[in-house]
Amino acid sequence: MSYKSILVHLDTSVRTHPRLEMALKLAHRFHARLTGLFSTYVPPRQAFFVMAGTAEYYAEHERQRHERAGELERLFHAELARSKLDGQWIAANGYANDVVPPYARLADLIVLGQSDPADPESFVAEQFVEHIVLSAGRPVLLVPAAGTFAPPGRHVLIAWDGSREATRAINDALPFLAHAAKVTLLTVHSASDQTIVDRIPGADIALTVARHGVKVEVREVTVEDDTPVGDALLSQVSELGCDMIVMGAYAHSRLREVVLGGATRTILQSMTVPVLLSH
Incomplete structure (x- = not known):
């Protein structure tokens, strides 16, 4: 028995790069295909129809999100090539608790990051980790928000x-x-x-x-x-x-x-x- 497909959740938080590095090493260990799933906090559109001028804020948030997704996608493909791994990039649009689980259910192992109150960018949805653990039907490897870790399992x-x-x-x-x-x-x-x-x-x-x-x-x-x-x-x-x-x-x-x-x-x-x- 082995993991043949691994999914790593990526966002714009400080811990995204270490989490990606761990997922790459695990994919290499298990000879698995790696999926990078990009999903961040998305402000609800209806919330911005109440106050004048908020439409511009929403548009700017979307622009920054796509820009950061593009940067991370390029890094992801470069790391796949460097590690000689097979994989794919997915940018999931929408509320993370709704859009991430369908992709997570297709993986043998899911790699997520622990919520970090000190980093607002690590927030993608209310009780995100808990919802994925409960709804995916797959094991979740949760990486701590503090500290440096080699791929676990020794x-x-x-x-x-x-x-x-x-x-x-x-x-x-x-x-x-x-x-x-x-x-x-x-x-x-x-x-x-x-x-x-x-x-x-x-x-x-x-x-x-x-x-x-x-x-x-x-x-x-x-x-x-x-x-x-x-x-x-x-x-x-x-x-x-x-x-x-x-x-x-x-x-x-x-x-x-x-x-x-x-x-x-x-x-x-x-x-x-x-x-x-x-x-």
């Missing part, structure tokens, strides 16, 4: 709780796991945890993964009841020297709002290494 931490989402994440991450030098499967318990009868033990799922030729070290930690699971995961990442987290994304959609589970919310806000999320 030491992978799997967050395991026996759920459907965690099971899906492990299966979606198999290409990374197969290339990893070390894989740690971690279960986090709290002191008051009750035994769940139908929960799959970590040792059992590790054996299933091992049948794919992946050696897995099983690890369990117990934390205080008031310690968030997400914080425990990040603490283990630091302690073990992991460069990637694989985890299920716990969320549901309420109209246009995404409601995240606690661990997922913590990781999306405070991630320190790239995270592969599956729903």
